[in-house]
Amino acid sequence: MRLTRYFMPVLKEDPKEAQIVSHRLMLRAGMIKQQSAGIYSWLPMGLKVLNRIQQIVHEEQARAGHIPVLMPTIQSADLWRESGRYDDYGEEMLRITDRHKRDMLYGPTNEEVITDIFRAHVSSYKDLPLTLYQIQWKFRDEIRPRFGVMRGREFLMKDGYNFDLTRDAALHAYNRHLVSYLRSYERMGLQAIPMRADGGPIGGDYTHEFLVLAETGESEVFYDSEITDLKFGSRAIDYDSVEQCQAVLEEFTSRYARTDETHDAAIFDQIPEERRRTARGIEVGQIFYFGTKYSESMGATVVGPDGNRTPVEMGSHGIGVSRLLGAIIEASHDDKGIIWPEGVTPFEVGIVNLKQGDASTDSACEALYAELKSKGLDPLYDDRDERAGAKFATVDLIGLPWRITVGPRGLANNKVELTSRRTGEAVEMSPQEAVSRLVEVYQPVKDAAL
């Protein structure tokens, strides 16, 4: 993309309403625009990152064998009366009346709808196991939205639901989700630690939430420092293998890691003191096993091999997709701006032309731009007639992980400069070398994709 043809309304000054760094940077980088309290438009670059995160989630769900669907944002109140949650959910649920005076609502979650779909079309144990999921907008009418997309009222969320015949099968689905979530977060450049959690309004006796450590996190967390050494990495896993998934769950949940909701000081104090950590975390996902809570109240049953009708075992699983942009920025930025991890960056590299209008730098930039695109990379070419300082400031602010600087001085020796946003390290090399170096850098990202 050429910057002069793009729409990226960056701000030089901090908008006063933004208090935390991710909110400030998303506004300054021209990624979002607030339309109303807790409700945002996604501008091109914000949308790009949002889409990349969605893509990772889709790919990892596919890998785990989960099937995508798309359910409506507006739901009938009747379904919620059936489950008993219409009255329980409270004022967080946005209630709407249509022209026929029917009670509707903007879905804050989808257990009712998915259960309705299931009971309409699934009736035999032979159709199980089944996990359906979607990435869809939700609305929760928070009393006080804040922190930009970290706690908006409208938010994009992946929600998945597993249906199984037995408790053991449902627990395997739970484990499978845990593994797929670990992989997803790592591809986004995040370390999200599974912590024992509280059921909340969804209920359930077995649940973990995934937290990204960051100073601005909303939850206080307590953990054994050994847990931060764990990496899922690129290990191969058979999602159908109960043993393999169980082993991963045990590996990632055996050490102490809890939020303040479930924290138990007596157990925590048994950890050697030098490994005890207290920090803050941002919740970016949660997985639940809740058994037959919804299937019983809503009549989602299957006929088992013995000919008896039995309520299905269920769980639900969420990833806060839009919130993840905030979480990633909270975990990865400096005083100049965002630092995108390679897995989610809106553009893989920025090309900075130091002397726009100069025949040799212009043509060198154009050649680089074309070459990078031909290698499957997506560069942002800053072709504005601006001074070097302004271009550097912009590319730093928007957080592209790599920058190629092209100026007459270097070009005289066939050199450009390749700079890492994260380390600031700059190396002179030929344009061809810069391209191959970038291809190399992004190879793991390509390899991780399906």
Added chain:
RNA sequence: CGGGGCGUAGCGCAGCCUGGUAGCGCGACGGUUUUGGGUACCGUAGGCCGGAGGUUCGAAUCCUCUCGCCCCGACCA
């Protein structure tokens, strides 16, 4: 929902107390200059001062109501 604060140009703000018909910086646009970390100078455009009502000869300014937004708290992915 309790407590606090703010709505004046795209963004950040001054002016309001002590009423007299709106200003600064950044940004935008045009030009000159400059050119390896937000260059300097000159010029131009842009605002029914959140909205409604009232007081007054006259309201951004005073009064009443209202809408929106932000912060702290309780709540929450």
